[in-house]
Amino acid sequence: MTVSVVLFTSDLRLHDHPPLRAAVDAADEVVPLFVRDPAVDRAGFAAPNRLAFLADCLADLDAGLRRRGGRLVVRAGDTAAEVCRAVRQSDADEVHMAADHSSFARAREERLRDALEADGRRLYVHDAVTTVVPPGDVVPQGSDHFAVFTPYFRRWSGVPLRSPLAAPRAVRVPDGLRSDEPPSRASVADVSEGLAEGGESAARRRLGAWLSRHADAYETGHDDLAGDTTSRLSPYLHFGALSATEAVHRARARGGPGAEAFVRQLCWRDFHRQMLAVRPAIATEDYRPRHDRWRRGAAAEADLRAWREGRTGYPVVDAALRQLAHEGWMHNRGRLLTASFLTKTLYLDWREGARHFLSLLVDGDLANNQLNWQWVAGTGADSRPNKVLNPVAQGRRYDPDGAYVRRWVPELAALPGASVHEPWRLKDRDRAAYDYPEPLVALAEGAARFRHGRGLE
Structure with a gap:
């Protein structure tokens, strides 16, 4: 035997x-x-x-x-x-x-x-097994990894993929092998209240439902904060409860611009992994140093604490951070907005934000988390390192009716329409009715501080 x-x-x-x-x-x-x-x-x-x-x-x-x-x-x-x-x-x-x-x-x-x-x-x-294309299988001439996503995506897209394997019909296990009691969710303390159900069965249900209901709208709708048509598959991919290779095959079989946009997002996972595989130090060190003079001291610590708690005074930023605390997951557009606000408006070190995300994210993948943070902070692979996302403009664009903000910042639920993105414009007597903080910093002041700290002026 x-x-x-x-x-x-x-x-x-x-x-x-x-x-x-x-x-x-x-x-x-x-x-x-x-x-x-x-x-x-x-x-x-x-x-x-x-x-x-x-x-x-x-x-x-x-x-x-x-x-x-x-x-x-x-x-x-x-x-x-x-x-x-x-x-x-x-x-x-x-x-x-x-x-x-x-x-x-x-x-x-x-x-x-x-x-x-x-x-x-x-x-x-x-x-x-854990990637679609293994790190090192696709490299540019004269380098050990791709530092720019688009050429990597072109090469990655042309790699022949293996066919997905069916699950085995039978698995015979030797008798008498001791096994510890597996852990249970109930035994874990301090779990986010809205944490999704884990496991392969849930992953396969979610993938099938998303492909049939939302894939066609993904290309134009994946940034819609309130619409929430993203796949939410990242936790299952992180734990390998879903095969990224099978997801690519099924999306391509579905076809259409939405499915291809989804495949592009799966490519980002491999892109970051091939970077981290050959540059492991960039989990904590700048990939492309900008000689930032990040803010330190008591005022910086207070701002960081307010950011973590979703009390920055900028509703769409606070909504995203509160979603993270409740679900252990955050909409991708929210991740971009909160990261930009921390690093380029508050001008705080990206490592502080990455650490907070990893403390809560169920999909807390080291490569994706750290390198996405670096991309937004301008120390990573982004070709526009000094770009700053305006949280008011972004909120109006990606949450035009304010539904996302009202869902996660109930203090502002009674505000009409897009006014929810600028509550500080209310008259003083109206603002007193809302238990919501003033902005930590004016956007112009934050932008000037960032430019000065990075030596751009």
């Missing part, structure tokens, strides 16, 4: 899972293994929203395996040690896992390979 192990990491699904398919094909029995490694938490993963969503994903993965005659084996401890222990207990010959490209994941992979080889076993690492 031959046995193989498949190690799940950030690929918590059964559909389109090359390591699982290879493990099932290679042996009579398979050990589906997930290791709760404290090192992952120490590396910054252990935000309550992500832990709760992870618990959902593991429960759904276990349920899917049980429908196929198997089960998920959960262990806690060092990944290499626990995998080797499971290998010896099951007398497995080989281990299959998905490639990941962060510095943490690469170090984990090397430790595991060395430990298995010392024990006479083999590790097989499968590409294009």
Whole structure:
């Protein structure tokens, strides 16, 4: 009786899972293994929203395996040690896992390979599981990565994709293997009240519903804050509960400008990962330094606190930050607006904003989060590093009726129409009726401070 192990990491699904398919094909029995490694938490993963969503994903993965005659084996401890222990207990010959490209994941992979080889076993690492196109597969001449998105997208779009794999019909697991109790959402404290349900089943339902109902309107409607026609698939992609490769195939099969615009967004995930894979330091350091003299001190700390709490005095910025606190997720246009306001109006360090996002975002992907923040702050891959988004103009454009603001800033719900974006224009006697702060800074003053700090004047 031959046995193989498949190690799940950030690929918590059964559909389109090359390591699982290879493990099932290679042996009579398979050990589906997930290791709760404290090192992952120490590396910054252990935000309550992500832990709760992870618990959902593991429960759904276990349920899917049980429908196929198997089960998920959960262990806690060092990944290499626990995998080797499971290998010896099951007398497995080989281990299959998905490639990941962060510095943490690469170090984990090397430790595991060395430990298995010392024990006479083999590790097989499968590409294009957590990405559509693996980092390094598409590079420009004379460089190890693309620094500009558009040429990367052109090359990425021409790469032949593998066909998605069906979920296995049966998974036979060896008898007698011990498993820890998987974590539950209920055991996690401080979870955002509106956090979405995790797991592959929810991901597949959401993808199907979005493709049928909203894909056609995505190209023109994805920035509509109140309309909320975005796919909301980013948490599932982050945890690998949904295959990005399958999502590209299904969107292209659907066709149309909206589907292609959606595919372009999936390409951004790969673009950022190929940058971080070869420049891991840019998780904390400027990709393109602008010699910013970020504000420090008590006044800066007070502004940062008000920003985190959604009390900046700019309604569309506050609405987005309150959505983040309630759902553990934020509309993409809101992410751009809040990041621009922090870095270019308040002139505070992008790392402070990135840290706050990672503390709450269920889709808190290091590559996407850090490099999107750098893009907005003007220290990343953006070709217009000094562009400042005006929150009033953006609010009027992307929330013209004020519905998004009223949903998340109920203090202003009674204001009519687009006036909700400029409550400070009310007469003093009317403003007193609203428990809403004055703007932290006038936009002109903030813009001047940014230009001075960056040495533009």
